[in-house]
Amino acid sequence: MSGSNARIAPVEPGAPTADAPELASSARPRRPLMTIRGLRKSFDDAVVYDDFGVDLPLGQFISIFGPNGCGKSTLINMISGLMPMDAGEVLYDGQRISETRISYVFQNYREALFPWARAIDNIHYPLKVMGVRRAERKRRIDKLLSDFEVRIDLNAYPYQLSGGQQQTVSILRALVTEPEVLFLDEPFSALDYEMTIAMRAQLQKIFMKTKTTMLLVSHDLDEAIELADKVVLLSRRPTKVAEIVEIDLPWPRTLDVTTGEPFMALKRHCLDRFWQEVKK
Ligand SMILES: Nc1ncnc2c1ncn2[C@@H]1O[C@H](COP(=O)(O)OP(=O)(O)OP(=O)(O)O)[C@@H](O)[C@H]1O
Structure with a gap:
């Protein structure tokens, strides 16, 4: 990976992310996590998730990106409580979803x-x-x-x-x-380009002001990177976390940021990883 601003953290299913190991040993304040463990979901004979797990920090903007039909919407529908899981557990800083204030933008x-x-x-x-x-x-x-x-x-x-x-x-x-967590499932995909750009800027502003945890499903890699602190790259089904890519770019994500070399390097890396998954 050539981008100097990119820190890439490969994640095994169920394993802690790069954020988690620091928690036990560090004297810094504990960073609250969204913890997903042992998640299973099948539709008829299609296994979408089989023992899926990941830890994600709360208070960050997380984008979810992956191959078509890998289960991006299914994931946020399950972790927001809209759709039942076959098995598994989701905790928000130790609290169940029913004890967490969430909202959803369709x-x-x-x-x-x-x-x-x-x-x-x-x-x-x-x-x-x-x-x-x-x-x-x-x-x-x-x-x-x-x-x-x-x-x-x-x-x-x-x-x-x-x-x-x-x-x-x-x-x-x-x-x-x-809300403590806001779920957004391709919120701008039905809008024209001009409106999409304006809405991304608006969402950025909202995030910078509120620091509400955001989980965004996006089909648009530029959007996924532009808005995120982390991009969760998913594999093909049965879906695992292929990689969590740190988007260590300055906020706000101005035109200079989104057209600069570090952004392009991150995009190149994500695309490479995406194609590896698609070709598997
Ligand atoms: N309610 C359902 N009943 C049956 N199959 C479903 C249902 N919801 C999702 N699926 C299947 O589960 C898989 C994952 O669907 P999902 O919509 O979560 O994927 P996605 O990654 O968001 O897709 P896309 O990239 O097309 O937006 C797909 O094969 C889909 O057909």
Whole structure:
């Protein structure tokens, strides 16, 4: 690997990542981890995961990238609790998913938003379900909107907004509960290029401000690298972690960063590894 900014940590299934060995011996504060152990999942005869395991640090932006159909969406659906696993355990800093505040942003924002509710009411919805009073809801939402300088007519209905605006509303709705972990399954893949670039910048801003743990599934390697502290490269099925690639690039990921030599070296490395997996 030629990129000076890349630290590559191969990971055996179930083994600790590069972050974990430091924990036992180091005097530095313990870094909380998301721990996945013994995960199994099959659909009919197709074994997608068989004793899959990995530790990932919380508070980081993690991208998941791998061959088509290797189980990227299945993975985040299982670890977010949307889909049952056949076996295995997922802990967030020792807590089960039911004890962890999570949110999910879906690829298909058109189906994710309530079409009969104005954008602002879509954002209020999760807080309403949580029983938060109106004044407190308004306070939290006003803060969210000012933090992220949202310039959308929130009195509009979803169909009156552009795709990017609708996905922004979905992300705001996901953030309003102040999740500890935010799952994003190809959130920008239905948007045009210009909107995608703008939304990546917005998501970066949100991450830098909140440091919410983000787990992003992306088909776009540039996007996976641009947004991440770590890219988890998955193998073909039965799926294992092929490698965890440290994206040790400065934030924010400006045009200079995303067109610079260290970025290109990381991309070359990830692509090499990806093709090795695809050809297996
Ligand atoms: N509900 C389901 N029922 C049956 N098979 C499923 C189901 N969900 C996923 N699969 C299968 O499991 C495998 C992994 O699917 P998944 O969508 O997680 O992969 P992916 O890596 O996200 O795919 P892609 O790269 O195409 O987005 C695929 O072969 C898929 O057909």
